[in-house]
Amino acid sequence: MAARTLPKTDVVIVGAGWTGLAVAKELSAEGQRCVILERGDYRHDAENFGGPEEHDELKYARHKGHMIDTPTKTLSFRNNTSETALPMRRLGSFLPGKGLGGAGIHWNGQLWRPLPSDLNMRTHYTERYGAEILDGMQVQDYGVSYEELEPHFDFFERVCGTAGQAGNVNGEQNDAGNIFEGPRSSEYPNPPMKHSPPQKIFRDTAASMGYHPFPMPSANVTAPYENPYGAQLHPCTYCGFCERFGCGYFAKADPIICIYDTFAEEDPIEIRYRSHVLRVEKSEDGQTATGVTYLDQNGEEVFQPADTVCLNSYALWNVHLMLVSGLGTPYDPETGEGTVGRNYAYQTIAAAGVFFNDEVWSNPFMGAGAMGMTIDDFNGDNFDHTDLGFVGGGYISANQTNGRPINYQPTPPGTPSWGAEWKQAVRENYLHHIGIVCHGSSMPVQGNYLDLDPTYTDDYGQPLLRMTFNFPENDRRMSEYLVGKAEEIARNMDNVRAVSTVNRAAEGDNYSIVPYQTTHNTGGAVMGTDPSTSVVNRYGQMWDHHNVFVFGACLFPQNLGYNPTGPLMGLAYWTIDALKNDYLQNPRPLMDA
Amino acid sequence: MPASFSRRAVLLGLGASGLAAGAPGRAAAQNAYANLEGTPWFYLTDAEARFLAAAGDVLIPEDDYPSASQVGVVDFIDLQLASPWGKGDGLYLKGPFPDGATNSQGYQMPYTPAELFRTAISRIEEAEGTALADLDAAGREDLITRLSEGEMDLGEDIGAAAFFQELHSIVNEGFFADPIYGGNKDYAAWDMIGFPGAHAYYLSFVDQNVPYEKPPMGIAHIPGTRRSASLGASAGAARPANRTEEG
Incomplete structure (x- = not known):
């Protein structure tokens, strides 16, 4: 136990990102005293993310100035249990954040909702195809439906001033939007983004092939906008410094400008920076948590008692915190027993690269994180999976997001990776290329999981989280199918002189922690209605400790073909709603185990 | 580090042995740190600078x-290796470092x-017997190709291909x-591809x-010119202390 115990608070919140700040905003309005413990520092869009200094590719995109420092916090990794996990010594495949706003600062702003059938995936597939289509996979229902979450997806889209074109408002379809989406209660708050010449070609080509292109929903705002909390956002300038950067234009919705800035002085919220939470403490009877022990900014170990404990750190670190605290039962991949660390999943990424002749200018340095032209014809169960040999899917999208010169050097197939020929190819193709990404789902299997590393420790002497992951066969087949579709569209586009493809989940290739793929790590503390296969119930409340609520993508039973921020924020507001309107008046398990 | 160091001499030495396509003076002439001429490298030795x-x-x-x-990449590397990044900021370096790491597991x-470049360059030059800069163009290409393909023994703890990735x-x-x-x-590089820079x-x-x-x-663009202010005197500083001084 810590040397010093602080005065008790109503709610302690671990992490000051999207979900943590939303919890504080909403629960403080109910009179709850909220203490937020944030590992990193204070920072602000106005003070820290302004151009041109922010537009420093080396500092932020290469050296990852806004992200977690691996010496402070990392994990170990292996492809399977026969290997020895080794530390992720520097960032690569995914980029967790640190500091006020968390990873919500350096996201792209691609703001999606799940499909209704994503949320009851096991039930849906079983009814349509029979249960055997899910054999070998630990696919589960979320335990909460699209209809229940819809108001919360809608609210978060308004928090962000989301720019998009609805495809289904209250059941009325509009072909200009995503006709596959679940019914939404209102239009997007702002009109869709502009699109570059290659994106228009993608749109017209996809439509001519019978697909249903639409503008990617974007939290890069397209008009002056005031959100429901009173925050002011400005139109995006298409500066091209989005992912891995903060937005000094107040144009990319982030937790600081959309939520933190709307805290009023009288709100009972306190944020403590440089506060590294070591563990959640449990009561003697084990039914509840009593608070959290953390290292404060002086390095002193202190105990913060609280009535309610909210875990709002990055998906992976929430799971780590549970494991080092002894919350829940760790998953055992041999027996399949236990739940903490179970159903870790990722994102299955492939892409087609389109090389145009000089008739088409992409000017890739102009762009925005969520400037995309997308089809959803091969996402989720929007297409018939009979005899395909896989479940799930993903969106296929011509994105023009981050065309900066070090990280964006497209060259046609067959080009060497250095030397005179490479140099010539970079020069000829930079202004005439677009990538078509296949953003695929990720299914949980028994051997992909998170636990604690037996050898390596972090700066605080705690064992590292250990990740064991490789692409399941299902997802390899899915990804091959998707990239084939993307390539077909690419080859049908006009003025194309070459097409390349890359598939991270190609047969024979192991998942690698090195090349950036997505910061969409999911699962490990999944939600559900059965305590033997979920860590939290359908409200995000821990089965084992009813005053611990868990937030973020760690809740996803399997990963979607969409980016996680929209779905996880819908879930966050759903949990907040349960706290505000039920739990806080009568603290107890909200579901029977 | 030699007291009588000259960046110009180091780079001219390269030119004399056939580098830079017969334009021996150009590397020095275009060096972004001409104002640093006569000062030592911040981290590199002359031999390392020639290798790089x-x-x-x-x-x-x-x-x-x-x-x-010709665009100052050696100066860039020198400054990077002398910076907190070069000293391992952001790199988890706790052991053990067992054999059998897979490519999927990264660095x-x-x-x-900084240590890696020093160690690897010295092992390469030792193994090869002739400094890279003293080889003819075909010899240099061959050495770098072998390095990139992992066809070189740099000792148990440095994979040739892994070091090549860092170098590249x-x-x-x-x-x-x-x-x-x-x-x-x-x-020069941005002109080559058509990237207009940081004011976006x-x-x-x-x-x-x-x-x-x-x-x-660029970030420290000098208005009315096609130039950026370059770095100040101290290694690791990200930008000039006083931009107006140079503008």
């Missing part, structure tokens, strides 16, 4: 546009970037990064199928 210039120019040779060394060498990465960064870091002199506002251009004609402007 020669290796850099194999990876990014001169054509209609300058080579790596597993027990060295900071830092040369590429130096060529294309903002000129405040010492490479990309006079926006494209609301009225983004949907147009036309070339964007404005010349590049």
